[in-house]
Amino acid sequence: MSQATQTDAEQDGVIESVSGPVVTATDLAAKMNDVVYVGDEGLMGEVIEIEGNITTIQVYEETSDVAPGEPVENTGEPLSVDLGPGMLDSIYDGVQRPLDVLEEQMGAFLDRGVDAPGIDLEKEWGFEPTVSAGDEVASGDVVGVVEETVQIDHKVLVPPGYEGGTVEEAREGAFTVDEAVVTLENGEEIAMRQEWPVREPRPTAEKETPTTPLVSGQRILDGLFPIAKGGTAAIPGPFGSGKTVTQHQLAKWADADIVVYVGCGERGNEMTEVIEDFPELEDPITGNPLMSRTCLIANTSNMPVAARESCVYTGITIAEYYRDMGYDVALMADSTSRWAEAMREISSRLEEMPGEEGYPAYLAARLSEFYERAGKFQNINGTEGSISVIGAVSPPGGDFSEPVTQNTLRIVKTFWALDADLAERRHFPSINWNESYSLYQDQLDPWFKDNVADDWPERRQWAVDTLDEENELQEIVQLVGKDALPEDQQLTLEVARYLREAYLQQNAFHDVDTYCEPEKTYRMLGAIKTFNDEAFEALEAGVPVEEIQDIDAAPRLNRMGTAEDYHEFIDELESNIAAQLEEKY
Missing domain, CATH: 2.40.50.100 (RNA polymerase II/Efflux pump adaptor protein, barrel-sandwich hybrid domain)
Structure with a gap:
């Protein structure tokens, strides 16, 4: 027996027990995170625990029919991804096996134990x-x-x-x-x-403070709750509230050079929609196919749970590789709750001490490790690149107090809270403006001042204050009715209604309204503020609030989003509002 063969034989082990995706082996010479091949079929797995002569492995494939006594072969290498040309316009599973290549080999239903290089x-x-x-x-x-x-x-x-x-x-x-x-x-x-091993961040020279917004083209995000290039955001929301559509919009319209979309444990029909739609979509900025700058990682809920745990690491490693080239990368993780559930299942099979709601005690640490790999970086080759991470969270029953949402909130700096009540009222995107926030506003305001308008922060603050006042007044309205309020408060409610309907709502399926550039976002908010200022002047001049509400020009505020030449439309609208209200006094 040659020395190499003898070494290989010494590294091989034998299966002792099988519990779902968790397999224990004996006599396996392995290190933590080594990739191994399990059983007669050679199922891919990763070492996650070593105790004496017992090695515990999480297997990335279905383990039915795997039995004790079958061999385990160690590769001696950690779970890694292939990095090189060909990753864009590709669709991978959670461990970077190209799904289109595997489909060509064996059809729609994949066999176990098969592998293919990532590129x-x-x-x-x-x-x-x-x-x-x-x-x-x-x-x-x-x-x-x-x-x-x-x-x-x-x-x-x-x-x-x-x-x-x-x-x-x-x-x-x-x-x-x-x-x-x-x-x-x-x-x-x-x-x-x-x-490159997926669990190890790629080296950088320095992490910098991000000062440029990731312009999304969504008014409520850019206007009220912006995210920076190199920032982190969470989109928590119950079933049907629009998490996936919001991430699709960001993937299509955000001004990132590269998009990495990780479907982590989502329903198969949702990922099917992404896989079918994205290749047909046109990049609105360049006119090229959207997939020419997109990498998809599809790990649906019916795929093995262990591969779901690794898919976010695969995605962030690919994102870091393009960041090293000096590109701005946006990573969408949909959803981190399914990732956490995969960790919970594996942790329970390892019989680890459970934390809150059965999640492992290291849940917060794993979430932090993932989001910490986002940021704006000075690369070791002197270029600058960024990774913006937007993670959807699916709290059971929409309960934001559950552990995944709460631990994510401690880490990310932008919080876009989706609201089932808004979704039921057909208000989309159904982001609750009273619960959402962004901690990037102060560092991004200079960019908006330089590139859009000097009074961008003041105009945004006026909108937030008006919506806050409306929220307080609604409690009184519930008790005594709107007509019992003073006229100035009735007018505030009317202005807030236009903010909600004309500004915060946006039609993702309308050719014009699906994307709103920052200049248009600013102009639309300015038109509503013009109505506010002119209306309160009229009210002070003695015009009844009913007459102010009845002017013909005001309802046209709701058509600003769909106007093709918005500059001309808004200029005309503002002059009509002023003229019609001045006629009243």
Whole structure:
């Protein structure tokens, strides 16, 4: 027996017990987080606990028919993803197996124990070097460019951990991802493909304070509760309140260079809709297919629970790779509650001490580790990149006091609370403006002042104050009716109604209203404030509130969102409001 074969035999173990996705093995020489192949079918798994001679493994596939006595083979490597050209316009499962490739091999129903590389190892890509012989390169530096899609240039990097040095040869032409395209004098060879362990963040030089908004085109988000490029946000909400549609809108319209969409434990029909719709959608900014800058990771609720636990790490690692190229990446995780439920199931099978509602005691730590990988970074190659993470949370029964929502709230700085009552009233996006908040406002206000208008913060604050006042007045209205209020308070309720109906509501399915640029968001809010200011002047001049409410121009505020030439529409509307109210006194 050769030394290599003998070593392999020493590493192999034997299954002792099987409990759902959790398998224990004996006599397995392994380290924590090593990838192993379990049973006669070679099911992929990961070591999650070692105690004496007993090794516990979470298996990423269905374990029915796996029995004690079957072999376990250790690879000696942690769970890693393949990084290189070809990830965009791809659809993966939770451990980066390309679903379209597997479908070609075996049809719609996947067999167990099958595997495929995350990127095509046979395809040749046109590599154009950006360095030449004699140049000095270090870890993380860009050595060449590949046209990955019509929209994105894939920058080939010196892998982290490489010593670097003087370039001996830089080859130009068509190569597979495993072929060396740059050779250094010290013997190191750089290919287009890298591997990186998913649970380890990729290195950066410095984490910076984000000062640029991730413009989403959704008025309530950009106008009242903005998120920064490199920021974190949570979208909690009960079933049917619009979490997935909100994330779809962000994936389509947010001004990120790259979108990584992780469907974590969601219903299969929702992911089917994403998989069918996204390839047909057009990027509204460039006109290219939306998938040319999108990577989808689909791990639906009927897929193995252990793979669900790893899918968010797969997504964030891919996002970090594109961030290292200097791109702004937006990662959508839908939903982190299903991820936490996967952790809870595995934790219970390990017989760990349960925390609140049965979740593991390390729930908060795992959530923090995930969201901490977001941010605006100075990369080790001198470029800047960012990862914005927007995580949907699905609290059972819409109870925001449950552990996943509460622990997420302690971490993220933007909170978009979805409301089932608003959804039932067909108010979309159904974000409750009284419960939502953003802690990025102060650091983003200078950008809005420079790029939109000097009085952006004041106008936003006026809207928030008006909505707060309406919320207080509604309690009185419930008791005594609207007519019992003083006229100025009745007028405040009317202004707040236009804020809710004309400004906060937005039709995702209307060609014009689906996206609202910051300038339009500002102008629309200004038109409602014009009505407010003119109406209160008329009220002070003695005009009855009923006559103010009856002017013809006011209802046209509700049509601002769908106006194609909004500048002309709003200019005319503001002048009509002023003229019609001045006629009253």
